[in-house]
Amino acid sequence: NAGVTQTPKFQVLKTGQSMTLQCAQDMNHEYMSWYRQDPGMGLRLIHYSVGAGITDQGEVPNGYNVSRSTTEDFPLRLLSAAPSQTSVYFCASSTTWGQGYEQYFGPGTRLTVT
Amino acid sequence: AQKVTQAQTEISVVEKEDVTLDCVYETRDTTYYLFWYKQPPSGELVFLIRRNSFDEQNEISGRYSWNFQKSTSSFNFTITASQVVDSAVYFCALSPRGMYSGGGADGLTFGKGTHLIIQP
Numbered sequence: 001n002a003g004v005t006q007t008p009k010f011q012v013l014k015t016g017q018s019m020t021l022q023c024a025q026d027m028n029h030e031y032m033s034w035y036r037q038d039p040g041m042g043l044r045l046i047h048y049s050v051g052a053g054i055t056d057q058g059e060v061p062n063g064y065n066v067s068r069s070t071t072e073d074f075p076l077r078l079l080s081a082a083p084s085q086t087s088v089y090f091c092a093s094s095t096t097w098g099q100g101y102e103q104y105f106g107p108g109t110r111l112t113v114t
Numbered sequence: 115a116q117k118v119t120q121a122q123t124e125i126s127v128v129e130k131e132d133v134t135l136d137c138v139y140e141t142r143d144t145t146y147y148l149f150w151y152k153q154p155p156s157g158e159l160v161f162l163i164r165r166n167s168f169d170e171q172n173e174i175s176g177r178y179s180w181n182f183q184k185s186t187s188s189f190n191f192t193i194t195a196s197q198v199v200d201s202a203v204y205f206c207a208l209s210p211r212g213m214y215s216g217g218g219a220d221g222l223t224f225g226k227g228t229h230l231i232i233q234p
Contacts, residue, residue: 035224040226041226042118042224043207048220048221050220056220058221059221088157090159092159098212099211100164100166100211102161103161105151105158108158
């Protein structure tokens with residue numbers, strides 16, 4: 001099991017560029033989510049999915065899109081990058097939602113927008 | 115709305131001292147889960163413990179122990195005989211229990227973290 005994988009590990013974008021952060025898990029987990037981590041802010045939920053074809057917005061969804069066409073993949077799209085999106089992004093997955101299962105986190109993607 | 119407060123931004127102790135990290139939470143849910151995660155300098159998030167709101171028993175795992183008190187909405191974490199390898203940022207988190215509800219509430223609510231520094 002590779003667990004939760006994220007690519008790329010590092011990325012530098014210019015303001016206005018778009019890109020997709022990839023997230024994949026091989027544990028057949030129903031629930032997947034994206035968080036961003038900013039200094040002194042903890043982790044904040046961007047988007048999440050409770051299964052293929054179902055996505056929802058979290059606490060800070062503006063400027064991001066997601067889709068869940070397969071159980072394994074949950075990409076995060078930045079539509080038009082802004083300096084405020086400079087952050088470390090974590091993808092997480094768990095067996096299902098609402099039953100207290102451990103969430104497994106990927107290694108993170110460090111994004112800088114100039 | 116849910117909220118997790120970790121009032122201690124940074125704690126510095128000398129190796130072998132005991133240290134307690136505080137976590138206070140707010141939720142309107144009657145059933146929920148509480149978690150602690152560790153983030154070492156390498157950056158990954160490591161799961162430490164999960165606690166069901168039904169279970170108020172304290173838990174001990176080696177040098178780690180957790181004190182859950184529903185009456186004060188606290189879930190504190192104590193490291194006994196701290197070691198340099200314990201240096202990390204520690205996050206407390208909260209999630210509701212139950213079926214998917216939509217509306218943005220179906221995720222972990224994290225505290226801002228406590229940076230623990232263990233000096234040799």
